[in-house]
Amino acid sequence: MAIDIAPPKLKVAVVGGGPGGLATVIALSKVPNIEVVLYEKDKILREVGAGINIDQNTWNVLELLGVAQSLTTGHPTTTVLNFDGRNGEELSRRELNETGKRTRIRTQRTELQSALLQHVKPNFIHYGKKLSALHDLGSSGIRLDFTDGSSSTADLVVGADGIRSVVRDAPWPTYPLKYTGTTIWRALLSRDELRSLDPRFDITGWWHLPTSHVYFSPVSEGLSEIAAREHQDPEIHAASKSIWGVPVTNESVESHFSGYLPQVQEALRRIPDGAWREFAAFAGPELSSLTAWDDKIALVGDASHALSGAFGSGAGFAMEDGWVLAQSLAYFGNDLGKALPLFNKIRLPYYARMYAHLAEMSFKRAEKLRDLGTPSDGDKIKAKVIGDGGKDMKWMYENNIGKVWEETIRTLACEPIDSGVGSPVESLPT
Ligand SMILES: Cc1cc2nc3c(=O)[nH]c(=O)nc-3n(C[C@H](O)[C@H](O)[C@H](O)COP(=O)(O)OP(=O)(O)OC[C@H]3O[C@@H](n4cnc5c(N)ncnc54)[C@H](O)[C@@H]3O)c2cc1C
Incomplete structure (x- = not known):
């Protein structure tokens, strides 16, 4: 009598419970023969920061994950404005033509998190588990050590532990993260209160000075987000910057924005004491x-591309990573040696394009300022606005990761990604 022996399950440990980690767990839990756990350093999942954009790319992956219907609140951001922060002159207006099925929204970060959490079985998440180190056990997988003294093993470790990734540090111990010079202060305030100061604060918009801006956007029926950002010389200020999401006093925030219109400054003053959070942007x-x-580690989200929210869509990128990783494993029947090169083949060029775009924009902005000779503050502000908005970014904000996946596997037969990649398993999970 033939005995059916089921192959052993692939043990996957996801480190980090941000959007990337949660999406990875959701996607992996639909792949046959995988046992997945998520290790999160905090005792509960915290989501610091205020608002988050959900563009078409992010909606696309939320749909693939089956999460889109669970994200029910947010403010449509179809009009986007830029102003001169000194005098309120409108510098640009963009009406975003909706080509996709769902409207672009700005919502609270906690809303996205709770939508994702609704789709993760609670027993998949182990809280209070801060990863301290990884050890390569060769053909026996990887050992994960935690700061509480415990350890665990896995066949595959997914680093979803954000920009200061401990998982990334294992293979790249000297990866250099540097303060970019940009600091962001974020808080929420009632929409009514902001509207009463200036009705334009109720439309998604940036108010600029040469080295700073203040951003207003509604995130729900009753709440708006204020994100105030300043760029300083990183050489001078780097030493005091390592913080992320810590409370700061109103005075310290207001001191950076004294050159703005009185109503902008008043809006900053209206933030309740203790509500501002400071984020120092680092990049690598x-x-x-x-x-x-040897295909036992995969990085997703900020761990894989340390860009500090440069495109305002990093949660979307992180979730796309998790979804692609799961499809790759499913496609190759959990064969890590084939699935991880496929994941890399799809996602690495995407991040390369982002880095190239940032380098190009920074070059163009510098060139524009050089052409202006001795630019006035008004010139510098205009250069900023034009420099930020001039490029077609549909490849990113309308990215349809489901289509990218389909196109990739269609061409796989003609262009094998490396000599080790063979045929897929017979049937794919839907
Ligand atoms: C100012 C700003 C504005 C942004 N705006 C947007 C926006 O509008 N839209 C958008 O899509 N994105 C935006 N982003 C980017 C977005 O926040 C990030 O790209 C996204 O959160 C990355 O998700 P992640 O899951 O990779 O990492 P994170 O969200 O950083 O999550 C990492 C998780 O890992 C845990 N962790 C860390 N270290 C360990 C460890 N050693 N052991 C165990 N757990 C650990 C953390 O506690 C956390 O839960 C913005 C970013 C910034 C800075």
């Missing part, structure tokens, strides 16, 4: 691979 270089240790 492009990686040559998103996988390591």
Whole structure:
């Protein structure tokens, strides 16, 4: 009598419970023969920060994950404005033509998190587990050590632990993260209160000075977000910057924005004491691979591309990563040696394009200022606005990761990604 012996399950440990980690767990839990757990350092999932954009790319992946219907609140951001922060002159207006099925919204970060959490079985998440180190066990997988003294093993470790990734540090111990010079202060305030100061604060818009801006956007029926951002010389200020999402006093925030219109300054003053959070933006270089240790490590989200929210869509990118990783594993029947190169093949060029875009924009902005000779503050403000908005970014904000996946597997037969990649398993999970 033939005995059916089921192959052993692939043990996957996801480190980090941000949008990338949660999406990875949701996607992996639909792949046959995978046992997945998520380790999160905090005792509960916290989501610091205020608002988050949900563009078409993010809606697309939320639909693929089956989460889109659970995200029910948010403010449509179809009109986007830029102003001179000194005098309120409108510098640009963009009416976003909706080409996709769902409207672009700005919502609270906690809303996205709770939508994702509704789709994760609670027993998949282990809280209070801060990863301290990884050890390569060769053919026996990877050992994960936690700061509480415990440890665990896995066949695949997914680094979803954000920009200061401990998982990334294992294969790339000298990865250099640097303060970019940009600091962001974020808080929420009632829409009515902001509207009473200036009705334009109720439309998604940026108010600029040469080295700073103040951003207003509704995030729900009753609440708006204020995100105030300043760029300082990183050489001078780097030493005091390592913080992320910590409370700061109103005075310290207001001191950076004294050159703005009185109503902008008043809006900043209206933030309740203790509500401001400060975020110092750090960034690191492009990686040559998103996988390591003989296909036993994969990086997703901010861990894989340390860009500090440069495009305001990093949660979407992180979730796309998790979804692609799960499809790749499903496609190759959990064969890591084939699935991880495929994941890399799809996601690495995407991040390379982002780094190239940022380098190009920074070059163009510098060139524009050089052409202006001795630019006035007004010139510098205009250069900022034009420099920020001039490029077609549909490849990013309308990215349809489901289509990218389909196109990739259609061409796989003609262009094998490396000699080790063979045929897919017979049937794919839907
Ligand atoms: C100012 C700003 C504005 C932004 N605006 C937007 C926006 O509008 N839209 C958008 O899509 N994105 C936006 N982003 C980017 C977005 O916030 C990030 O790209 C996104 O949160 C990345 O998700 P992630 O899951 O990779 O990492 P994170 O969200 O950073 O989550 C990492 C998780 O890992 C946990 N962790 C860390 N270290 C360990 C460890 N050693 N062990 C265990 N757990 C650990 C953390 O506690 C956390 O839960 C913005 C970013 C910034 C800075």
